[in-house]
Amino acid sequence: MIQLHNITKTYHRGKLPTPVLLGIDLKMEAGEFLSIMGPSGSGKSTLLHILGLLDRPSGGSYRLDGSEVSSISDDDLARLRNAKLGFVFQAFHLLPRANALANVLLPFTYAGQFPPDAQERARQALSRVGLEHRLHHRPGEMSGGECQRVALARALVNDPEVILADEPTGNLDQRSSLEVMSLLQGLNAEGRTILLVTHDNAVGCMARRVLRLVYGRVCSDEKVANPTQALQQLATLPPPGVQG
Numbered sequence: 001m002i003q004l005h006n007i008t009k010t011y012h013r014g015k016l017p018t019p020v021l022l023g024i025d026l027k028m029e030a031g032e033f034l035s036i037m038g039p040s041g042s043g044k045s046t047l048l049h050i051l052g053l054l055d056r057p058s059g060g061s062y063r064l065d066g067s068e069v070s071s072i073s074d075d076d077l078a079r080l081r082n083a084k085l086g087f088v089f090q091a092f093h094l095l096p097r098a099n100a101l102a103n104v105l106l107p108f109t110y111a112g113q114f115p116p117d118a119q120e121r122a123r124q125a126l127s128r129v130g131l132e133h134r135l136h137h138r139p140g141e142m143s144g145g146e147c148q149r150v151a152l153a154r155a156l157v158n159d160p161e162v163i164l165a166d167e168p169t170g171n172l173d174q175r176s177s178l179e180v181m182s183l184l185q186g187l188n189a190e191g192r193t194i195l196l197v198t199h200d201n202a203v204g205c206m207a208r209r210v211l212r213l214v215y216g217r218v219c220s221d222e223k224v225a226n227p228t229q230a231l232q233q234l235a236t237l238p239p240p241g242v243q244g
């Protein structure tokens, strides 16, 4: 489904070019769950943005479902992105004045096209992440974990084949992190492809495959023999509200 060959990225800001990705090769099948790990500045987000068609590589080839996408037009990129991909970011990126339902409807708002069942799909997506009781809450009235689940519901509303998440647990406590990871594992079990960036080893080992970057190069690419099950970890935590 995804094939990268010798992908490079150099940012040009100020006088000196900054090479960030130095030739990445990666092959992924549909239905995989990959975490991209590595120290801060190693190029994880840059790689995820390229994979998610939010940014273009400086060189190399990116084939998505067999088609070369590194050189297609911006409009075609946007169309592919909307049709296939859903995104989750560390900082949630929710509209503060809009309630959960309106936030999940945003992809339709931006696309300027409301399918007749848009509301129903948004409700279902919120229910999928366990927030059917928070439809009319605004971000300020929800916990960080709930906000991230709203963001995940928004990523799901278009029924994407691939979910890309950049440090989705970076702002969350342990319980909320496990809830989000458990949802991602469940979505993967349903057949969705998941691409996760994290610098947290415990989180990374919940994926089925770990790609490690150092200074813009792949330094290892390994299957996880027994991915940690977030749900089981969650069960070992004290009940919510109990200090421990």
Ligand SMILES: Nc1ncnc2c1ncn2[C@@H]1O[C@H](COP(=O)(O)OP(=O)(O)O)[C@@H](O)[C@H]1O
Binding pocket: 011, 012, 013, 018, 020, 038, 039, 040, 041, 042, 043, 044, 045, 046, 047
């Ligand atoms: N838009 C940009 N312009 C210039 N440099 C950038 C830009 N985005 C990222 N960088 C630089 O690229 C390097 C890798 O960044 P990033 O991919 O965000 O790493 P990571 O996610 O692994 O922390 C960093 O040194 C960062 O400063």
Ligand SMILES: [Mg+2]
Binding pocket: 044, 045, 046
């Ligand atoms: Mg990053």
